[in-house]
Amino acid sequence: MKKVSIIGAGSFGTALSVVLGHGGFSVSLWARERNVIEKINSERMNPDYISDVELPDSVSATDSLKVALEDAEIVLFATPTHALRDVASNVRPLLTGKEIIVTVSKGIEKDTLMTPTQILVSVLDGVVLEDQIGVLSGPSHAEEVSRFKPTTVVAAAYSKRVARIIQETFMTPMFRVYLNQDIIGVEIGAALKNIMAIAAGIADGADMGDNAVAALITRGLHEMKRMGVAMGASQDTFAGLTGLGDLIVTCTSEHSRNRYVGYNIGQGKKLDEIITGMNMVAEGVKTTDSVNQWAQKNSIEMPITSAVHKVLFENMDPTDALIELMTRNPKEEKMI
Incomplete structure (x- = not known):
């Protein structure tokens, strides 16, 4: 069972943990809030963000970045854009350099005016290649994704190979993923x-x-x-x-x-x-x-x-x- 680490247990991070968990992946959700972690691990729920959705047994939560990232093949950042730089800086020393990095953040960083993938390229430089970084984006409210309502999104990356890996990882019968090579266009739209x-x-x-x-x-x-x-x-x-x-x-x-x-x-x-x-x-x-x-x-x-x-x-x-x-x-x- 391949492992995906999701950094951020808010609504969309939680929704994607449901998609991945039911797709056969082991998912480690990183969160800061102890009450969120305890409810996920003991009750299989994250009611603070998505009510009435049960998380698969293959999803676990932790407040330890080291635990969350251990053996992860894909690291998905599900944090607000304004927090992405700080969180990615904390993740950086724990990466092996082999991971595929994905972001679902939708914003432009103040002052630097960088998109989320540009932030990750900058922060992770020297550890992760630009070609290992991509984005998943599209019309996808977490409430509907977590309940398996039909959803269609786009995977874009700095390399077509990585975009295809993202597509193959997240694709399910009710979560359809298209490829797009225009990563800056995808992020500006988002x-x-x-x-x-x-x-x-x-x-x-x-x-x-x-x-x-x-x-x-x-x-x-x-x-x-x-x-x-x-x-x-x-x-x-x-x-x-x-x-x-x-x-x-x-x-x-x-x-x-x-x-x-x-x-x-x-x-x-x-x-x-x-x-x-x-x-x-x-x-x-x-x-x-x-x-x-x-x-x-x-x-x-x-x-x-x-x-x-x-x-x-x-x-x-x-x-x-x-x-x-x-x-x-x-x-x-x-x-x-």
Whole structure:
């Protein structure tokens, strides 16, 4: 039985442990919280993150990175992007150099403006080759993945061989994995769809109507393409699962944390109040700040990102942000 180490026992890390456990793998889940570890090992449950889903016997939890990584052939990072650098730095001295490294983080690191795989390449340099690092991404809410609802995602890596290993490892009848060679495009789509989900949530929360949400999704896709192409991605990637697919589900689903944040802001609540009341991380909040920083640095116009940034961090009223978007100078609709 091959072993996979999952670093992070939040909702998606837990969901993937279920997929892998039922797929015949031995899974070691690393978590910081003692109560999470105890419930997984004694009750086969992780109710703090996913309720009513039983974990297979082949899944165990530990707070020891050494134990979690021992004999692991694949190491999967399921931590928020802002924590990835520190966690990967702690993992680095425990690696043999033979492991395949996978991330499911969806964000852009502040200040460095790196994607998750770029962070891992930087931190693990000298121990793990760039060609051993990849990403798994797509429209895949943990609540549905853990209950074997049909889900389709993408595996991308710096080498096609590693992308295929990721595909073969995670593929099950209800968790279908496609290959994609555009790793930067996959990660840009994964990060920016969270910003657009906050925007869509704000529109819903403020009762701006379906037309407004449709416009935000469509023009949000435009911004994803604009940033991606500027960073060397293929425009076609954004018509796929990690672009349009993930954008639709994150902007419309009740499971979306980022839409939840936006909806509550649209209802008049303050960001700090919303975040304090959440058990899980909405990556789009920090990503909005990072991507807005990137857009300003590169003099690239990203009006929805800018509007969300103003609402989240500059105390702009959501209605005023919408008016600002609607009254911009007339434009032609272009693909990028």
